[in-house]
Amino acid sequence: MSKLTREDKIKIYERRKKGETIPSLAKNFDVQESNIKYLVDLIEKHGYDILRKDKNRTYSKDFKLQIINRILISQESINSVALDIGLVSPGILHNWLSKFKENGYNVVEKKKGRKPKSMTKPKKNDK
Structure with a gap:
C-alpha cells in the first residue's frame, strides 16, 4: 500500500x-x-x-480521554467518532484505545523528542 x-x-x-x-x-x-x-x-x-499540509497533529490527554469515553461508554463506533473529530485515519483511534487498555485504562501522553542516551558508554574490548 x-x-x-x-x-x-x-x-x-x-x-x-x-x-x-x-x-x-x-x-x-x-x-x-x-x-x-x-x-x-x-x-x-x-x-x-x-487534509493537512503541516506536521502531525497532537492531541491532549484530556481530549483523548473524552474521545475514548465516546467509544467505551457511549458505544459509538470507532469510524464514526474518527470521522466526527476529523482524524486522518480511524487507525489512530484504534491505537489510542489499545494503548489506553495496555496502560491500565490510563491515557499516557507520548513524550516528544528523542529518548535520552544512556549516560554510560559501552566498554570497548581491549585486545
Whole structure:
C-alpha cells in the first residue's frame, strides 16, 4: 500500500464524485477500499482543509480521554467518532484505545523528542 499525497487524496475524492467506483480507485491508487471510503466521507464532512499540509497533529490527554469515553461508554463506533473529530485515519483511534487498555485504562501522553542516551558508554574490548 502506498502513502497518498494531499493531491492524490483530492484526486480520489473528485474522481469518486464523478462516479468512479471505490474498487477501481482502490486498484488505481493501491489503497484498501475501506480507506477510500473513509477518505471520501472525511472530505465530505470537513472539506479539503482537513487534509493537512503541516506536521502531525497532537492531541491532549484530556481530549483523548473524552474521545475514548465516546467509544467505551457511549458505544459509538470507532469510524464514526474518527470521522466526527476529523482524524486522518480511524487507525489512530484504534491505537489510542489499545494503548489506553495496555496502560491500565490510563491515557499516557507520548513524550516528544528523542529518548535520552544512556549516560554510560559501552566498554570497548581491549585486545
